[in-house]
Structure formats: structure tokens, C-alpha cells
Amino acid sequence: MKRLLLSSLLVSLSAAWLPASAKQPRQLVSQDYHVTSTTPGVQIFLRNKRPKDLTKFEASRTVLYVHGSTQPSETVFDLALGQGSWADYIASQGYDVWLVDVRGYGGSKPPTDQSKPFATTKEAVEDFGAAVNHILSERKISKLQLIGWSWGTLIAGSYAAAQPQHVAGLVLLAPPWLSSSGGKIPEAAWQEWTVDAALKRLQTGVPDGQAEVIFPPASKKIWEAALLAVQPDAKAHNPPRFRSPTGVVADGAEYWSANKAIYDPGKISAPTLIIRGEWDELTPLSQSQALFALLRNAPVRHLIEIPRATHFVEVETGRDVLFREVQSFLDRN
Template identity: 40%
Template sequence: MKASVLIGLFLSTLLAVPALAQSSSLVTDEMMVKTADAGIEIYVRNKRPANMTTFRPEQTVLYVHGATYPAETAFDLKLDDLSWMEYIASRGYDVWLLDLRGYGRSVRPREMDEKPEANPPIVTGEVAVGDIGTVVDFILQRRNIPRLNLLGWSWGTTLMATYTTRNPAKVQRLILYAPVWIRQTPSLVQAGPGKLGAYRTVTREQAKERWYTGVPEEKKASLIPPSWFDAWADATFATDPVGQKMNPPSLRAPNGVVQDGTEYFGAGKPYYDPSKITVPTLLVDAEWDRDAPPYMAQTLFPLLVNSPGKRYVELAEGTHTIIMEKNRLRLFQAVQAFLDEGKQ
């Protein structure tokens, strides 16, 4: 591993849905959490040790996804019989994930029932941060704890960081995997020509092409173990039955993130003030990431002037999606070490 350590509301109600199959040592719960917006519910999943009876802030983690794909099909996708969610939970943590509205198993706004050009971009950062706040409050009340750890990937880093600047008392530690910051290179999230609509569509082929962007040609064959891409794509595209019926089969993703990216990071303006982050923060990225290239984390790190114990780790031979690549355990280990520090 190459490591550069620049060593830097309305509380919703619960509607239970059937739980996943339980492992011998972990308990899994699934639920829908209501928001203040009529008809909008957020999908939430929890995994924890079966013998866990007491809950503490430093052992509680909430994960949120990026701009295009839902949470559970990466964070809780079993590859070689192990998901990152289970990796953390099996080490004594109460682990949660959520799908923002319009993604995965959460309710899709009514605009997604119409053609994309019929409405302006939906699910902006402000809306997404509101969904995160709803779920955070739900977990804090359910576990009777004052705060928890936040983990975001890609766009999720912007959302989790923004939430932290506004609610520092509710955050124990902040983990930003593939952090997004001011752009010097074009975004790989493309919405096509013309006026930006409510949502965009992505095919499996486009997803695979984006994944491999930036990987040296001689390294592409060994980047993803056999069947792992198909396992992820099958699980991810199945979360959008409407998109599956399109020709070609596609996944729909809200365009609020694209609009925000153009207005803020793409225009040289920060979306949030890093100096307002006052909790220990980890930035972790991979050298071949072209969605959130390492220069972003390297620029953001020194701006975290009030984050105690901040650090930055860069992982070798990985992309934006190292979470599901051959070197994924290097990501897991780096994040786990940071989480475990908080338990000492």
C-alpha cells in the first residue's frame, strides 16, 4: 500500500420491512424512515453483533453513498463472502446505511415518474443533507446516544461534511472516502447535452467505462476479481425496476448533485466551510481515482484547520471504486484503524 499520510426536524417514524437473512454473529434490520415531506421515506439498513446490548457513540457508524448508485449494493455487497458493512460490524460496531430519496430502495420523488426534461434537477445537496439529518436523529433516538460516526463516499463526503459543519455536537468522527473538492478536471458524472433535467440514466456499459477511467492499460485485467463487477451491477440496477424496462436497461439517478457540482465545485466555489469541522477527520482516496482525484483531498486537507487528529491516506492501485476492487482491504483497514482510535 502506498500511503501518503499528510499526518490531515421532524423525527421520522419507523415502518418495519422484512429483515435480511441473519449471519450467525450479526443481526440485520431493514426499515423505512419517514421524512417531513409527505410520501417520502428513506431506506435504512442496520447490522450489528448479535450480542450487542449497549450502544455508544464511538461504536456507531452511518454510511451514505455517492452521486449515482445506492448504498447497500457497494457498502453491503458480499464479495468473497464479505461486505465492508459486515467487516466493520464484526469488529464490534453498530453500523447503518441509508439511501437518499430517489436512490436505491428509498422512495423516488414523483418527478422520476415523468420524463427527465419535464422537471428541473431534483435531490440537491440541501435536500440530501436534510435526509441525512432525519436518519441521524432517528438513530440517536433509537440508540439513546448523543452522536455517532459519519462515513461518506464521493458526493456523500460533501453531504456528511456539510452536515458536520452544521451539527458538530452530533458527530463523533468524520470519514471522507474519495472526498470531492474544487475541480481542476472535468467531472465523470455526465447528464448528456441540453437542459439539465430532473434525473439522468446510466447503463451498465457506461458504469463500467467510468469505473476503469484512469487505470493503466496493463493493470485493467487484474483490477476487479472475476464476477465482482457483474455482482455489483446486477444488484445495483435491480434497485430500479423502472429503469430495467428501458432500452437499454438503465439506472435513473437524480440530477441535483450535477446542478450543485456545476454551481459550486465546478465553478471554483466550496460547498461548505472546512474550518467549521471540529471533529477528528480522515480523508482517504486512491491513486487512480478520476472522479475525485487525489489533488482534491490534498487541497482539502490543510483547510481542516480545526479538526483534531486529522489525517490523509492515499491508497495505491485503486480507483474511485476501490471499495469493490482487489485492494479493498487496504481501504477497510485504513478506515477501521481510524474508527478504532476513537474507542481507546
């Protein structure tokens, strides 16, 4: 696989969630990459965060994260709130941490043909696989641990089912599964949305009066600024209008919203954690329970629910619980 030059290099001090034994903040190195996918012309964005002094790379301490249906990974997984981002937290525990944007999201380029929906789950798995191959080659390891959020759980789950030999552990955060809600396959390649509309959807199920309690206005401003940083053209509208590929919408209509599985969870053979927010009605508990029952070949499987949290738990006040529970799972693999 062709590798392109590093697109950026940033060294920063991180005091985020230091191990109890640490006396000084651990220095983290951040590097951005672009790698080619299997589709000609498609370049995939990867970001790596790790301790500056980390020189030995291990499968069990290497993690790759993939985003959901609208936002790129860097605006959620690497969103600096409070003491830092989730990526910072994992890296501060001595991990080699990666995030990926599939085609058309964030720093990844879309295909040349944008006359129809693109970035379907199948295409996203191809991009995800290119990211995995790059990491395995770069670090000279044979496996790594995966984290997927929302639609990203279908990407990571599909990869884990198809390539079990490369997966040391799997975290499925707020996974959608099968329903009969139906849907229409879009004709356009892009969908548009505003911050307020996206937040209302992401916090589906939050009790009255609790939305701003668990995701304060100050955090919302930081999140919107991160979105604008990767999609500055959104400022042409008031309020800003962001866009994302519609491949996931087409897949929803054809697969999971039509009660049809896009992959077989029974083929996953890695330890697996399903974790979700108590108030998440965008992907209800019943869907997580149904998926959990199908993980019949995972040597260990867990289902954890975080109180007072929605589908957007990564950036809400419940994120501390999320970080600790996922870290505990990663550390055991």
C-alpha cells in the first residue's frame, strides 16, 4: 500500500488522566497521515497519538477508532474537553492510538464520482482495512484493538468478522442493529445538517431539562468549532450547514432499517465490549441486547450501560465513566 508523506507533526504536553504512579505530565506526540484506499483516487486520513517515549509497539496496546454516520473521528474522539480528548486519555495510559476518517469525512478525500451515494458500509470497511494495514505495517504487529461508535460499530464489526486474525479486541459504542423502521435510498451524494439538528438527533431520549446539564453550552461551542475547523465552508450559511456522505443512509434503508444484517456477529472471535448510554433511544437497549446474543464466538463479551448518558456520551458528562470502562476492557486484552 502506498504511503504518503506525513501531513503534520505536533508535539504537545498532556496532563490528561495521568496514571497514579506518574509524577510528570506524559508528553504525547500527534502525527497525521494520508494513505491510499483500494478505490483509485481515494485518500484516507489517519491521526496517531502516542507517548513520546513509546518505542515498543504491541498488538494489545494499539487502538484504532472509527466514527459514526455524520462526523469525522477527530471532532468526537479527539475533541479536547476538560482534561483532554478520549484519544489523549488512552494514549496517556501508554497506548498507540489511531483514528481514521473514511472517504468523504474530515481529512479524507471523497471519490471522483459524486453522482450517487458513496461511503457505503462496504466502502467504509475497505477504507478501514487500508488503515489497519497501514498501522500493522508501520508498527510491525499482526493485530490491534478496534473501537467503533454508532455506524462505526458496523464498520469495525464487519472488519472483525471478516478479518478476525487481525483483531485483538473490539469495542462497540452505541451500536445500531436491526429494526423495521424502514427508509428511502437517497439520490444525492451528500446530506446537510446543522449543529442543533445533529445534537437533537444524537440526544434522542434525553429527559426534559437534562440535555444542557450533560452537554453544557461551553462544550457545544468547542464541538462546533472543531466541526468548522474541518469543514470551514459551512460558514457560508447562517447557521452553519455541514455535510456528510449519504452512503450510510442508503445502507440503512437497504439493511438494518429493513431488518437485514450487514455482517454476521457470530464470526467475531475477539473479546467484545458493547457499551451504551442509559438515555440512548437512537440505538435502543433492545438492539444492543440482540447484538450481544449473536456474539456467540467471542471468548469474552460484555454489555455495559452508562447512567445519565445518550448516544453522544463521548463528549457528555458521562464520558469519564465511558473512558474508565473501555480502558479497563482494553487493558485486559
